[in-house]
Amino acid sequence: MTNYVIWTLLIPLLAGIIMLFIPQRVILQRTISIIASIILLINTVLLVFQIQTEGIQKMELGGWAPPFGIILVGDMLSGLLVLTTALVIIPILIYSFSSIGVEREKKYYYSIFFFLVTGVLGAFLTGDLFNMFVFFEVFLLSSYVLIVHGSTQKQLRESFKYVLINILSSALFVIGVAYLYAVIGTLNMAHLGERIASLTEPAPILTVIALMFLIIFGLKGAIFPLYFWLPASYTAPPTAIGALFGALLTKVGIYAIFRTYSIIFVHDPAYTHTVLGVLAALTMIFGVIGAVAHKDVTKILVYNVIVAVGFVLFGVSTMTEAGYQGAIYYVIHDMIIKAALFLLIGALVTVGGTKYLKQMGGIIKYHPALGWLFLVAVFALVGIPPLSGFIGKVLLIQGGTTVGDYWIVFLMMVASLLVLYSMIRIFLQGFYGKSVLSSKEEHGTTKGLLFPISLLIALSVLLGIGAEFLYPFVQTATEVLLQPELYINAVLKE
Amino acid sequence: MMKLNDIVIQTTTKFVLFIILAFSIFIFFNGHHHPGGGFIGGLMTSAAITLLLLAFDFETVKRILPIDFKILTASGMLIATLTGMGGLVFGGPFLSHTFGYVHLPFFGEVELATALLFDLGVYFVVVGSALTIIEMIGGDQ
Numbered sequence A: 001m002t003n004y005v006i007w008t009l010l011i012p013l014l015a016g017i018i019m020l021f022i023p024q025r026v027i028l029q030r031t032i033s034i035i036a037s038i039i040l041l042i043n044t045v046l047l048v049f050q051i052q053t054e055g056i057q058k059m060e061l062g063g064w065a066p067p068f069g070i071i072l073v074g075d076m077l078s079g080l081l082v083l084t085t086a087l088v089i090i091p092i093l094i095y096s097f098s099s100i101g102v103e104r105e106k107k108y109y110y111s112i113f114f115f116l117v118t119g120v121l122g123a124f125l126t127g128d129l130f131n132m133f134v135f136f137e138v139f140l141l142s143s144y145v146l147i148v149h150g151s152t153q154k155q156l157r158e159s160f161k162y163v164l165i166n167i168l169s170s171a172l173f174v175i176g177v178a179y180l181y182a183v184i185g186t187l188n189m190a191h192l193g194e195r196i197a198s199l200t201e202p203a204p205i206l207t208v209i210a211l212m213f214l215i216i217f218g219l220k221g222a223i224f225p226l227y228f229w230l231p232a233s234y235t236a237p238p239t240a241i242g243a244l245f246g247a248l249l250t251k252v253g254i255y256a257i258f259r260t261y262s263i264i265f266v267h268d269p270a271y272t273h274t275v276l277g278v279l280a281a282l283t284m285i286f287g288v289i290g291a292v293a294h295k296d297v298t299k300i301l302v303y304n305v306i307v308a309v310g311f312v313l314f315g316v317s318t319m320t321e322a323g324y325q326g327a328i329y330y331v332i333h334d335m336i337i338k339a340a341l342f343l344l345i346g347a348l349v350t351v352g353g354t355k356y357l358k359q360m361g362g363i364i365k366y367h368p369a370l371g372w373l374f375l376v377a378v379f380a381l382v383g384i385p386p387l388s389g390f391i392g393k394v395l396l397i398q399g400g401t402t403v404g405d406y407w408i409v410f411l412m413m414v415a416s417l418l419v420l421y422s423m424i425r426i427f428l429q430g431f432y433g434k435s436v437l438s439s440k441e442e443h444g445t446t447k448g449l450l451f452p453i454s455l456l457i458a459l460s461v462l463l464g465i466g467a468e469f470l471y472p473f474v475q476t477a478t479e480v481l482l483q484p485e486l487y488i489n490a491v492l493k494e
Numbered sequence B: 001m002m003k004l005n006d007i008v009i010q011t012t013t014k015f016v017l018f019i020i021l022a023f024s025i026f027i028f029f030n031g032h033h034h035p036g037g038g039f040i041g042g043l044m045t046s047a048a049i050t051l052l053l054l055a056f057d058f059e060t061v062k063r064i065l066p067i068d069f070k071i072l073t074a075s076g077m078l079i080a081t082l083t084g085m086g087g088l089v090f091g092g093p094f095l096s097h098t099f100g101y102v103h104l105p106f107f108g109e110v111e112l113a114t115a116l117l118f119d120l121g122v123y124f125v126v127v128g129s130a131l132t133i134i135e136m137i138g139g140d141q
Helices: A004-020 A026-054 A076-099 A102-106 A109-125 A129-148 A153-184 A189-197 A204-221 A230-235 A239-264 A269-293 A297-318 A321-352 A368-382 A389-403 A406-432 A450-465 A467-482 A484-492 B007-030 B038-055 B058-064 B069-089 B115-138
Strands: A057-060 A071-074 B099-104 B108-113
Touching: A004 A026, A004 A057, A004 A071, A004 A109, A004 B069, A026 A057, A026 A076, A026 A102, A026 A109, A026 A467, A071 A076, A071 A109, A071 A484, A076 A109, A076 A239, A076 A321, A076 A450, A076 A467, A102 A109, A109 A129, A109 A239, A129 A153, A129 A239, A153 A189, A153 A204, A153 A230, A189 A239, A189 A484, A204 A239, A204 A269, A230 A239, A230 A297, A239 A269, A239 A297, A239 A321, A239 A484, A269 A297, A269 A406, A297 A321, A297 A389, A297 A406, A321 A368, A321 A389, A321 A406, A321 A450, A321 A467, A368 A389, A368 A406, A368 A450, A389 A406, A389 A450, A450 A467, A467 A484, B007 B038, B007 B115, B038 B058, B038 B115, B069 B115, B108 B115
Parallel strands: none
Antiparallel strands: A057 A071, B099 B108
C-alpha cells in the first residue's frame, strides 16, 4: 500500500532539492516544477479519497510508535487543506513563469517556492507539536527568502520587519512548547489531548498556555491585535509571491489554532473559546476598516485577508458542527479566492502601472476578460449564492446563531457588505470608470496572466456549484474535530 | 592583496589545519556512541577551511578546494532525503534505519549504521552552508 502522507512531503522536497543543482537552467526548472506540482496534486487527491474510505492515515517516521516517535497524521481536515494547497500552487507557478522575470528565476526562486510548500504541507500533516514548530520554520525561512527575493528597496525594508516579528513569534512558540512539555510531559498532539482530557480538574496553567498558543498562532495567522505586520509585508514582494503568501501562510496559523483548539485545549472552552470569538469579531472589524479606508488596491486586498481570518476563527470559536463545517468550507474557499484576487490585482497593477485607485480607470475597455473575471472573483469572495463563498458563510452564521453569538453574526454580515463595497470600488473605479490610458500607453500586458487566473476562478465556481460533492468530506473532517477521541484513538491505539 | 609577511601564520596553518580536519572527522564518526555527529563535525571542518581562508586569500583556497559550496549543500540535502527514502524502498516507514556488523580488513569488526549516511548529509549541508555564507560575505571584494 502506498503511503500518500509521506509522499505529500517528499515530492515538493525532492523537487526543491533537485532544482538547487540547476539554478541557471530556467526552462528545465519550470518543467520540473510544473511536473512536480501535478504529481503532488494527484497524490493529494488520492490521499483525500484514501482518508474518506479508510479513515485517518498516519506515518510513523522511523517505525517508532507514538507517543515516542514523530508521526505524520492525515485526517480529513489536513487532507482537504493539503489538497487545496496543491491546487493553488499550480496557477501561481504558471503565473510566475510569465511574471517573475528570468533574473529572479535564476536565483533559486523555484527551489525556495517548493521548500515553502514543503513547510506548509508538513505543518498541515504533522501530529507532533515540536515538529509543527520545525515545519513552521521551514516555511518561514523560505518566506523570508521570497519576501526579499530580488532586493528592491521596499522588499528590503519590509522583510526586515517581517523577519523580526516572526523571530519573536517563533521564540514564543518554543517557550510555549517548553511550558506544555513541562506541564504535560509529551509533545505528541494526540497524547497531549488524551492526557489533558483525563485530568479531573484542569489546571489554570493550561488555560494560560492555551492563550499563549493563541498569541503565537495569532501572530502567524494575523488575528486582531497581532496583524499589524501583514499589510506592508504582503504587498512588498512581486505578485506571485504575494499570492502564495496570501493563499497559504496565514491559513497555516489558522489551521494550527483549529487543531490545538479542537484536540488539545478543550478543557475550559467557556473562557478560551470566548476569547477566540471576541478576537475573531475584532479581527473582522479592524480588517474591514482597513479595507474600506485604503485607496491602494493591494492594501485593500491584504486587509481582506485579515477579514477572512476573522470569519474562520469565529467558526472555530463556536465549537458547533455547523460552525466547524462553515470554517472548513470558508478556509478552502478563501485559499483559492485570495490567490485569484492577488493574481488579478497584480495583473491590474501591471496593466495600469499604478496601485492607486484615483489614477486608474477604464481598464475593462481593453481588457474585458480581466475585468469580468475580477467581478466574478469579487462576487465569490463576498458569497453571492452560486459561488464558493456562500455556503461557508451560511454555515458560519448557522453555527453562530446556534450558540447565540448574534452580535458576532451581525458584525459578520456587516463586514461582508463592507468587503463587497471595498472590492466593488476597485471594479467601478479601476475597471469601469473613465478611461485614463489608451491601449498604447499601458504599462504591460496580461499575456500569460489570464490563464492561471481563470483556472483559479473556475475552481472557485466549481467549489460553489459542487458544494454538495464536497460535503461528505467536510463532514468527515468535522466528525474528527467534534470528537477528538477519534483522532486520539487513530494515532495512539492502532 | 597580502602586503605583510605572514609566514608565521601560514606555516602554523599548514600544521594545524590537518589536526583540525582529522579531529572533525573523528568527531563525525564518533557521533553514534559518544558526543559528536554531523553537525559539530561539519562546523569544525568549516572552521578549518575558514582558517585556511584567513591565512591565504580566496583565490588560493579556491584553487586548493575547487568545490562549489552551494552544490555541496544541495548534495547533502539529497543524501539525507534519499537515506530516509531507503526505508521506503525496503517496505518500512520513511526515515527508518538499520545497522549491521561488518568485518573490514584493517579496522576489524565495525558497526555500520545507515544513520551514518544521514549524518553525512547533515555534514555536507553544514559545511556547504557555513562556507557559502563566508564566501558570500567575505569574497565580494
